[in-house]
Amino acid sequence: MKDDKESVFEPSRRKILIGTGALAAGVALSQLGGLVKKAEATGGKTEKWPWPYEKLDPAKTAEICYNEWYRVFCGAAVINSVVGQLREKVGEPYTSFPADAFLFLEGGQVGWGTICGSPAGANIVANLIIGPRTAGAHEGHAISADIMQWYSETALPTFTPQNPKLTAKLPTTVSESPLCHISVGKWMKEANQPLKSAERKDRCARVAASTAYRLVELLNDWHDGKYESTATFSSASENGITGQFNCMECHGDDVPEAPQPKA
Numbered sequence: 001m002k003d004d005k006e007s008v009f010e011p012s013r014r015k016i017l018i019g020t021g022a023l024a025a026g027v028a029l030s031q032l033g034g035l036v037k038k039a040e041a042t043g044g045k046t047e048k049w050p051w052p053y054e055k056l057d058p059a060k061t062a063e064i065c066y067n068e069w070y071r072v073f074c075g076a077a078v079i080n081s082v083v084g085q086l087r088e089k090v091g092e093p094y095t096s097f098p099a100d101a102f103l104f105l106e107g108g109q110v111g112w113g114t115i116c117g118s119p120a121g122a123n124i125v126a127n128l129i130i131g132p133r134t135a136g137a138h139e140g141h142a143i144s145a146d147i148m149q150w151y152s153e154t155a156l157p158t159f160t161p162q163n164p165k166l167t168a169k170l171p172t173t174v175s176e177s178p179l180c181h182i183s184v185g186k187w188m189k190e191a192n193q194p195l196k197s198a199e200r201k202d203r204c205a206r207v208a209a210s211t212a213y214r215l216v217e218l219l220n221d222w223h224d225g226k227y228e229s230t231a232t233f234s235s236a237s238e239n240g241i242t243g244q245f246n247c248m249e250c251h252g253d254d255v256p257e258a259p260q261p262k263a
């Protein structure tokens with residue numbers, strides 16, 4: 001579908017493609033900002049996106065996610081808990097979506113302790129279903145910000161599965177960060193359990209399940225037109241540098257100031 005804004009850019013885009021090759025065209029297109037629809041810029045007109053959503057049961061989704069964790073770990077488990085159910089309720093394009101490809105999100109991406117796979121997986125799903133902010137779908141972006149903040153501020157895990165693999169009571173911890181390294185590290189310290197313990201694994205399975213639960217609550221609200229963003233933090237606009245809110249945890253009292261825009 002075309003709107004007026006897109007057709008304004010049609011001729012120049014064609015000229016760019018002929019004149020300077022695909023890479024330069026990509027850069028030029030991105031400079032046009034939100035006016036160019038992402039699907040057109042990258043995939044052409046056959047790409048159907050965002051994808052249809054039908055409401056899911058948060059508790060059932062969390063149960064699926066918990067069990068999936070033991071097969072594909074946090075990121076792919078969160079993705080599969082939603083995508084797997086939508087395969088049955090909606091069919092294509094979910095049937096073809098390779099959810100297991102996101103197994104690499106484990107351990108904050110292949111064990112590097114960057115973003116925890118649970119919020120990463122949830123944000124992939126939210127943006128599949130709602131669409132990117134470049135196409136005007138700001139709720140996808142907002143739900144992702146909500147998930148990051150919720151994950152950082154909540155004593156996790158919040159979800160207890162019906163048939164847990166471990167019956168021992170697990171401690172909960174607030175990470176103040178979406179980073180796997182910090183989230184897992186604080187929990188390991190509190191529980192005094194090593195990375196490879198059954199307790200740590202079950203904790204992470206429950207954190208993934210808790211995140212899937214929260215994600216489906218947000219998606220259901222959005223589906224019903226009741227969604228309101230709860231995120232209150234944007235480091236880029238507040239501090240002039242991308243970041244999370246626990247500045248002092250890493251920098252101590254001496255948080256550096258980012259260079260400000262030249263007046």
Ligand code: HEC
Pocket residue numbers: 235239241242243244245246247248249250251255256257258259
């Ligand atoms: C997870 C740890 C962590 C968090 C949280 C964090 N930073 Fe950083 N930040 C670093 C590291 C490491 C560097 C690079 C080393 C350095 O210079 O301290 C850095 C660099 C910076 C720089 C670049 C200038 C410089 O001195 O290196 C700025 C500005 C900065 N941080 C500001 C912030 C602000 C503001 C926040 C909170 C919104 C924040 N940081 C949160 C770890 C962190």
